[in-house]
Amino acid sequence: xxxxxxxxxxxxxxxxxxxxxxLLVPFFVxxxxxxxxxxxxxxxxxxxxxxxxxLQEIGPNWVGFANYVKIFQGSxxxxxxxxxxxxxxxxxxxxxxxxxxxxxxxDIRLHxxxxxxxxxxxxMPNLVMAAAFGMLFQMLFAANGPVVDxxxxxxxxxxxxxxxxxxxxxxxxxxxxNFLMWFGNTTILLMAGVMGIDTTVYEAATIDGSGxxxxxxxxxMPLLMPIFIYVVITSLxxxxxxxxxxxxxxxxxxxxxxxxxxxMMYLYKLIGTSRxxxxxxxxxxxxxxxxATLSFIVFAFTQKSGKLSKKEKKIMKEIExxxxxxxxxxx
Amino acid sequence: xxxxxxxxxxxxxxxxxxxxxxxxxxxxxxxxxxxxVFLAVMCILPFYILxxxxxxxxxxxxxxxxFTFGDYFGSNWSILFSDSNxxxxxxxxNSLFISTCTAVLTVYFxxxxxxxxxxxxxxxxxxxxxxxxxxMMVPTTISSLxxxxxxxxxxxxxxxxxxxxxxxxxxxxxxxxxxxLDSVMPKSxxxxxxxxxxxxxxxxxxxxxxxxxxxxxxxxxxxxxxxxNNYFFPALIIQSTSxxxxxxxxxxxxxxxxxxxxxxxxxxxxxxAIIPLLIMYLILSKFIIKGVTLGSVKG
Numbered sequence: 270x271x272x273x274x275x276x277x278x279x280x281x282x283x284x285x286x287x288x289x290x291x292l293l294v295p296f297f298v299x300x301x302x303x304x305x306x307x308x309x310x311x312x313x314x315x316x317x318x319x320x321x322x323x324l325q326e327i328g329p330n331w332v333g334f335a336n337y338v339k340i341f342q343g344s345x346x347x348x349x350x351x352x353x354x355x356x357x358x359x360x361x362x363x364x365x366x367x368x369x370x371x372x373x374x375x376d377i378r379l380h381x382x383x384x385x386x387x388x389x390x391x392x393m394p395n396l397v398m399a400a401a402f403g404m405l406f407q408m409l410f411a412a413n414g415p416v417v418d419x420x421x422x423x424x425x426x427x428x429x430x431x432x433x434x435x436x437x438x439x440x441x442x443x444x445x446x447n448f449l450m451w452f453g454n455t456t457i458l459l460m461a462g463v464m465g466i467d468t469t470v471y472e473a474a475t476i477d478g479s480g481x482x483x484x485x486x487x488x489x490m491p492l493l494m495p496i497f498i499y500v501v502i503t504s505l506x507x508x509x510x511x512x513x514x515x516x517x518x519x520x521x522x523x524x525x526x527x528x529x530x531x532x533m534m535y536l537y538k539l540i541g542t543s544r545x546x547x548x549x550x551x552x553x554x555x556x557x558x559x560x561a562t563l564s565f566i567v568f569a570f571t572q573k574s575g576k577l578s579k580k581e582k583k584i585m586k587e588i589e590x591x592x593x594x595x596x597x598x599x600x
Numbered sequence: 601x602x603x604x605x606x607x608x609x610x611x612x613x614x615x616x617x618x619x620x621x622x623x624x625x626x627x628x629x630x631x632x633x634x635x636x637v638f639l640a641v642m643c644i645l646p647f648y649i650l651x652x653x654x655x656x657x658x659x660x661x662x663x664x665x666x667f668t669f670g671d672y673f674g675s676n677w678s679i680l681f682s683d684s685n686x687x688x689x690x691x692x693x694n695s696l697f698i699s700t701c702t703a704v705l706t707v708y709f710x711x712x713x714x715x716x717x718x719x720x721x722x723x724x725x726x727x728x729x730x731x732x733x734x735x736m737m738v739p740t741t742i743s744s745l746x747x748x749x750x751x752x753x754x755x756x757x758x759x760x761x762x763x764x765x766x767x768x769x770x771x772x773x774x775x776x777x778x779x780x781l782d783s784v785m786p787k788s789x790x791x792x793x794x795x796x797x798x799x800x801x802x803x804x805x806x807x808x809x810x811x812x813x814x815x816x817x818x819x820x821x822x823x824x825x826x827x828x829n830n831y832f833f834p835a836l837i838i839q840s841t842s843x844x845x846x847x848x849x850x851x852x853x854x855x856x857x858x859x860x861x862x863x864x865x866x867x868x869x870x871x872x873a874i875i876p877l878l879i880m881y882l883i884l885s886k887f888i889i890k891g892v893t894l895g896s897v898k899g
Contacts, residue, residue: 288800289720296713300769303747310746373632378625381632389885390640396881398829400847401873405650415649415665449643457889510739513831520854540745541836549745557742564737
């Protein structure tokens with residue numbers, strides 16, 4: 270009798286397990302059809318000569334690594350460099366400002382008022398359509414636009430200027446747009462990190478007479494380091510995908526000599542305009558390897574982070590969620 | 601998230617602080633407020649200029665910038681919506697349709713997938729979940745080329761299917777939902793429902809979905825916004841003017857000659873593209889910013 274009952278319950282448990290597979294079917298079917306097969310297809314084309322001239326389609330013909338050779342002899346390294354420059358121009362001020370804000374917002378002694386208002390305002394640009402934001406800045410910085418107007422009225426400049434004709438002008442404005450879109454987001458992530466630090470450490474430091482600077486450099490920063498690095502890497506993954514703002518702001522041209530052309534803009538041009546699927550495939554594979562490596566670092570960081578405390582791990586998961594839930598580009 | 605000084609900590613502060621450090625604190629606080637106000641102005645100013653300019657005529661915008669509102673809002677509005685080259689009303693409907701479908705599919709199927717990972721102990725559970733975490737960070741734009749050529753093969757160009765259906769497999773949302781379920785959903789709840797004779801799907805719809813409601817709301821907003829703002833892939837797949845979404849209309853302005861621009865109309869177009877979402881954000885901001893750390897608050 271007893272034996273029979275155990276067998277019955279075991280049978281029941283087994284039959285529930287099958288529901289796990291059933292409920293996963295939609296996810297994995299769609300994943301395979303719309304992500305995995307397309308990805309493999311992309312890999313495949315990277316080894317084929319496959320492009321269109323006018324209405325004539327050439328290929329696909331197997332050419333081995335020819336596409337890779339071509340893109341590396343071409344401009345891919347330059348565009349990778351541009352992407353990196355744009356990311357650095359943005360990430361340095363972004364991390365600095367976000368770190369300061371995160372510390373200030375959580376500083377008990379400072380006891381700021383209206384933090385909710387500031388948090389709401391600085392997070393706001395994050396939800397704006399990047400394409401429209403790029404367009405807006407193109408209008409704002411136009412030769413007869415409001416920014417030039419204001420600078421001339423205040424006597425800072427005497428002549429109108431075309432920001433699109435300046436290599437570093439364009440780069441700085443793109444970085445500024447990205448900064449505005451992402452520093453609020455980063456602030457909220459880092460705040461979660463700062464708030465995860467044991468408050469008794471701060472109390473002890475205050476009693477010992479540690480000032481704001483000392484506390485920051487000797488307590489906050491070292492304890493925040495893992496989370497700080499984590500945020501920087503995930504932001505690099507986003508930075509590699511920089512597209513919308515740069516594309517629209519420079520009208521797809523990438524400014525002077527393509528000096529602000531990013532990897533994604535290059536890919537977009539290969540697929541959309543020149544219809545060179547072979548080279549586009551090779552660029553996609555390079556991008557895949559790049560982001561996959563970075564992702565794997567992040568993954569390893571969160572998974573076997575034996576050195577990290579439970580709390581840190583939790584915060585990192587949180588940050589991962591946050592970054593991820595935006596599924597767009599970040600700088 | 602709000603930090604409120606507790607009486608205890610205030611005492612420590614008073615015990616410890618001489619008059620000098622109090623003065624320093626006030627000085628620091630002033631500097632901090634100045635920086636905060638500066639940053640806030642930087643965030644608001646572009647949108648302020650946008651809204652001001654959408655109420656001014658083309659002529660007055662070209663005359664120079666002004667901080668005061670004009671009275672051309674109505675006229676700019678009607679110029680924009682009556683322009684036959686810019687199917688604005690249609691684009692809004694298209695964007696609303698795509699974003700709503702995407703958001704609904706994302707939250708429903710992500711909840712379902714998260715429930716499967718949370719509830720059942722099947723053979724490849726850990727393997728599949730780890731696999732999902734691994735692919736989570738790899739951007740989908742990388743497979744755009746393959747997806748595009750497949751769509752061309754199967755007659756799905758200029759269709760909304762490749763824009764909407766992939767939302768069913770959204771690893772990020774699944775991850776969020778699973779974290780949430782892990783922290784709030786006791787397994788005994790499901791067991792109890794089983795004893796009452798409920799089927800697995802019914803348990804999902806009548807117990808799990810209501811439990812997930814706060815997480816669903818947050819993810820609905822994020823996936824709606826993500827789809828609303830999406831530009832890269834739709835720009836490759838959509839071909840006919842009547843199927844265009846708002847970002848494509850905005851980008852389409854680039855193709856036209858800037859000297860013939862009616863600036864009032866262009867600013868109005870950007871206002872329509874940006875401001876409704878910002879208003880929605882301002883209404884829900886408390887909820888959105890808190891939602892980010894939802895999983896941890898409950899855990």
